[in-house]
Amino acid sequence: xxxxxxxxxxxxxxxxxxxxxxxxxxxxxxxxxxxxxxxxxxxxxxxxxxxxxxxxxxxxxxxxxxxxxxxxxxxxxxxxxxxxxxxxxxxxxxxxxxxxxxxxxxxxxxxxxxxxxxxxxxxxxxxxxxxxxxxxxxxxxxxxxxxxxxxxxxxxxxxxxxxxxxxxxxxxxxxxxxxxxxxxxxxxxxxxxxxxxxxxxxxxxxxxxxxxxxxxxxxxxxxxxxxxxxxxxxxxxxxxxxxxxxxxxxxxxxxxxxxxxxxxxxxxxxxxxxxxxxxxxxxxxxxxxxxxxxxxxxxxxxxxxxxxxxxxxxxxxxxxxxxxxxxxxxxxxxxxxxxxxxxxxxxxxxxxxxxxxxxxxxxxxxxxxxxxxxxxxxxxxxxxxxxxxxxxxxxxxxxxxxxxxxxxxxxxxxxxxxxxxxxxxxxxxxxxxxxxxxxxxxxxxxxxxxxxxxxxxxxxxxxxxxxxxxxxxxxxxxxxxxxxxxxxxxxxxxxxxxxxxxxxxxxxxxxxxxxxxxxxxxxxxxxxxxxxxxxxxxxxxxxxxxxxxxxxxxxxxxxxxxxxxxxx
Amino acid sequence: xxxxxxxxxxxxxxxxxxxxxxxxxxxxxxxxxxxxxxxxxxxxxxxxxxxxxxxxxxxxxxxxxxxxxxxxxxxxxxxxxxxxxxxxxxxxxxxxxxxxxxxxxxxxxxxxxxxxxxxxxxxxxxxxxxxxxxxxxxxxxxxxxxxxxxxxxxxxxxxxxxxxxxxxxxxxxxxxxxxxxxxxxxxxxxxxxxxxxxxxxxxxxxxxxxxxxxxxxxxxxxxxxxxxxxxxxxxxxxxxxxxxxxxxxxxxxxxxxxxxxxxxxxxxxxxxxxxxxxxxxxxx
Numbered sequence: 104x105x106x107x108x109x110x111x112x113x114x115x116x117x118x119x120x121x122x123x124x125x126x127x128x129x130x131x132x133x134x135x136x137x138x139x140x141x142x143x144x145x146x147x148x149x150x151x152x153x154x155x156x157x158x159x160x161x162x163x164x165x166x167x168x169x170x171x172x173x174x175x176x177x178x179x180x181x182x183x184x185x186x187x188x189x190x191x192x193x194x195x196x197x198x199x200x201x202x203x204x205x206x207x208x209x210x211x212x213x214x215x216x217x218x219x220x221x222x223x224x225x226x227x228x229x230x231x232x233x234x235x236x237x238x239x240x241x242x243x244x245x246x247x248x249x250x251x252x253x254x255x256x257x258x259x260x261x262x263x264x265x266x267x268x269x270x271x272x273x274x275x276x277x278x279x280x281x282x283x284x285x286x287x288x289x290x291x292x293x294x295x296x297x298x299x300x301x302x303x304x305x306x307x308x309x310x311x312x313x314x315x316x317x318x319x320x321x322x323x324x325x326x327x328x329x330x331x332x333x334x335x336x337x338x339x340x341x342x343x344x345x346x347x348x349x350x351x352x353x354x355x356x357x358x359x360x361x362x363x364x365x366x367x368x369x370x371x372x373x374x375x376x377x378x379x380x381x382x383x384x385x386x387x388x389x390x391x392x393x394x395x396x397x398x399x400x401x402x403x404x405x406x407x408x409x410x411x412x413x414x415x416x417x418x419x420x421x422x423x424x425x426x427x428x429x430x431x432x433x434x435x436x437x438x439x440x441x442x443x444x445x446x447x448x449x450x451x452x453x454x455x456x457x458x459x460x461x462x463x464x465x466x467x468x469x470x471x472x473x474x475x476x477x478x479x480x481x482x483x484x485x486x487x488x489x490x491x492x493x494x495x496x497x498x499x500x501x502x503x504x505x506x507x508x509x510x511x512x513x514x515x516x517x518x519x520x521x522x523x524x525x526x527x528x529x530x531x532x533x534x535x536x537x538x539x540x541x542x543x544x545x546x547x548x549x550x551x552x553x554x555x556x557x558x559x560x561x562x563x564x565x566x567x568x569x570x571x572x573x574x575x576x577x578x579x580x581x582x583x584x585x586x587x588x589x590x591x592x593x594x595x596x597x598x599x600x601x602x603x604x605x606x607x608x609x610x611x612x613x614x615x616x617x618x619x620x621x622x623x624x625x626x627x628x629x630x631x632x633x634x635x636x637x638x639x640x641x642x643x644x645x646x647x648x649x650x651x652x653x654x655x656x657x658x659x660x661x662x663x664x665x666x667x668x669x670x671x
Numbered sequence: 672x673x674x675x676x677x678x679x680x681x682x683x684x685x686x687x688x689x690x691x692x693x694x695x696x697x698x699x700x701x702x703x704x705x706x707x708x709x710x711x712x713x714x715x716x717x718x719x720x721x722x723x724x725x726x727x728x729x730x731x732x733x734x735x736x737x738x739x740x741x742x743x744x745x746x747x748x749x750x751x752x753x754x755x756x757x758x759x760x761x762x763x764x765x766x767x768x769x770x771x772x773x774x775x776x777x778x779x780x781x782x783x784x785x786x787x788x789x790x791x792x793x794x795x796x797x798x799x800x801x802x803x804x805x806x807x808x809x810x811x812x813x814x815x816x817x818x819x820x821x822x823x824x825x826x827x828x829x830x831x832x833x834x835x836x837x838x839x840x841x842x843x844x845x846x847x848x849x850x851x852x853x854x855x856x857x858x859x860x861x862x863x864x865x866x867x868x869x870x871x872x873x874x875x876x877x878x879x880x881x882x883x884x885x886x887x888x889x890x891x892x893x894x895x896x897x898x899x900x901x902x903x904x905x906x907x908x909x910x911x912x913x914x915x916x917x918x919x920x921x922x923x924x925x926x927x928x929x930x931x932x933x934x935x936x937x938x939x940x941x942x943x944x945x946x947x948x949x950x951x952x953x954x955x
């Protein structure tokens with residue numbers, strides 16, 4: 104175990120954590136963690152889910168459940184041990200000295216009270232009693248976090264604001280009492296990439312302006328490396344590696360940190376591509392360039408001018424406005440856009456979950472419009488979907504074996520023995536042990552569940568698999584495993600993928616062609632390299648700019664590729 | 672380094688000690704199960720628990736206080752009160768079961784249909800349930816028994832009908848919650864039809880809370896049926912329904928045990944059932 108603390112100047116450190124161990128009952132979850140955070144500095148705790156990073160944050164804020172968790176060690180804030188303080192002396196610190204930005208903004212605000220009413224609670228921490236003065240201060244801080252119309256936000260209820268705006272409100276409420284330390288627990292993981300960039304930029308600015316220290320908790324090494332001065336890499340509750348983020352990032356010393364670094368999509372745009380080109384060559388027996396469309400290629404999916412509107416608030420909102428894209432057989436096409444861009448609607452139209460108002464959808468040369476239910480059902484069999492969130496897409500009362508067998512049973516494929524065989528085949532193909540079949544989804548991890556969902560989609564041997572943000576609910580390291588699996592399966596089975604995502608870095612790794620959607624319209628499309636190197640539309644450029652480490656990736660990638668020289 | 676070595680061992684210790692207590696419910700729940708088991712045995716094989724007859728008594732020892740011979744004392748005809756309680760269990764428990772079954776089956780069907788189908792069916796069934804809910808349950812039961820005839824089984828049917836609304840409401844809410852789940856939509860994509868989604872996915876995920884309510888309703892039904900029997904809406908004497916025992920005992924102020932004994936049995940049973948229901952809801 105490597106324990107590295109920066110003992111350079113203890114008195115300048117705002118927060119010092121020494122030998123912190125936390126146990127739930129007799130189950131230890133955090134072991135002997137030490138780190139320190141300088142005044143005005145920023146530090147990121149990185150790790151997968153279950154690595155104990157949120158538990159450490161809760162210990163610092165003293166939010167661990169009473170009687171269930173025991174924390175030993177020292178957590179010093181401005182030199183006084185937070186863990187040893189009686190509750191009465193700690194309460195004045197929480198909120199005033201220590202701010203907290205939670206992960207999910209939607210569940211952190213009270214839905215039945217206005218933002219203003221909740222902001223007054225934070226304003227009361229300042230000791231200000233005059234409501235008019237408080238109100239002025241609240242409006243000022245709402246303006247400071249870049250909310251367009253503070254007075255309207257003040258009178259709004261949480262459900263009237265978007266996720267990005269709610270997160271801004273929470274940040275405003277956190278910085279309002281001018282704390283000296285902010286603990287941010289995955290502040291942007293529920294948000295779109297462009298919003299994520301805005302929020303992170305804002306946090307960095309506020310930190311500089313108000314001289315606030317930041318303890319950032321994230322599973323994304325790219326965000327951590329871009330936003331924090333120093334990093335602490337956690338695994339199974341123990342420190343793997345720590346140091347200045349530039350050093351850790353450029354030349355990770357431990358195996359785990361190296362694998363985390365390798366899993367950042369923005370740094371390795373060609374990670375799967377090389378493998379895919381190799382496989383393509385092997386399959387065809389000849390060389391074929393990856394980006395140039397071959398003239399003989401057949402269109403597996405052809406969507407032409409599809410329109411769909413939904414009634415919302417008394418008027419119709421166009422979710423898809425003449426969306427056109429096509430996918431060649433055996434290729435991967437990506438639909439990219441933020442939430443509300445119409446990409447999910449386009450997919451639902453393709454799968455027949457919604458009926459289009461206009462336009463034409465052709466699958467393998469057969470038009471889906473104007474067909475009987477039975478015909479559409481047969482077409483659906485060749486189109487399978489892998490949902491975004493494996494925690495909701497699998498029936499919790501079913502065992503895995505039955506979940507994977509469901510499509511076979513429903514489409515009446517083969518005899519009973521054949522079905523059982525195909526289920527075990529599918530589970531094997533996605534890299535799951537056969538004993539998983541008798542377990543229920545609750546006993547599987549997120550990555551394993553997504554593998555089950557993929558097995559379910561593949562078991563009927565479809566031609567097209569639609570992947571609706573298949574990794575957005577998963578950790579970065581798990582994401583890499585799933586993408587690896589998908590690329591392998593594509594070339595073993597000759598699958599056509601339609602990949603829906605808001606993450607351009609990810610799209611660059613897996614897709615051949617891209618359509619960028621905005622407000623229901625395709626603003627730009629073409630081969631993936633073309634979009635990345637010569638984006639024409641400003642929106643595409645904004646999306647590209649929002650990729651964490653996008654700026655450094657071009658300059659520093661060359662340096663990163665020779666870590667041996669850097670450490671030598 | 673010691674921390675890393677100690678970690679797996681610590682974890683094993685943790686799970687081992689958990690395993691010892693994890694399988695067992697709290698002590699009050701075990702006691703409740705024991706009470707319910709006793710009540711069930713009373714209703715199935717009452718002759719194993721008492722040697723006295725519930726209908727013939729020894730008038731010489733009438734209105735005797737509780738003793739080792741007569742645990743609950745004797746009534747005005749010298750019949751052993753404990754025997755009467757034990758022999759009365761069958762009809763009390765069966766009628767409560769009938770009531771719960773009627774409420775569960777009819778209520779669930781209504782809730783399932785209105786929650787899954789929605790639209791006009793939901794509106795029609797919803798208004799029907801509203802009407803049922805608008806009439807106080809006990810009053811509704813009294814009206815139904817009056818029109819069907821004074822019998823314990825009719826009291827059970829009446830109690831069941833008055834419980835239909837509660838089951839329908841809960842089932843509808845649960846079905847609507849599950850209906851929009853992603854795995855139900857996934858089932859359509861995998862070629863499943865609506866019936867398959869309903870029976871395969873929605874019902875298994877929705878019935879749990881309804882079952883917990885059924886257990887709770889069992890306790891309530893015992894109370895309502897006892898109340899109806901107390902008011903004379905059940906079988907006439909010499910039947911010995913718990914409610915009837917309380918009613919006939921209340922005229923003898925000098926022998927309060929004639930009221931207390933059956934009343935305590937009712938209270939004990941209902942409390943046990945409620946405790947089990949609450950535990951089920953938590954364990955769910």
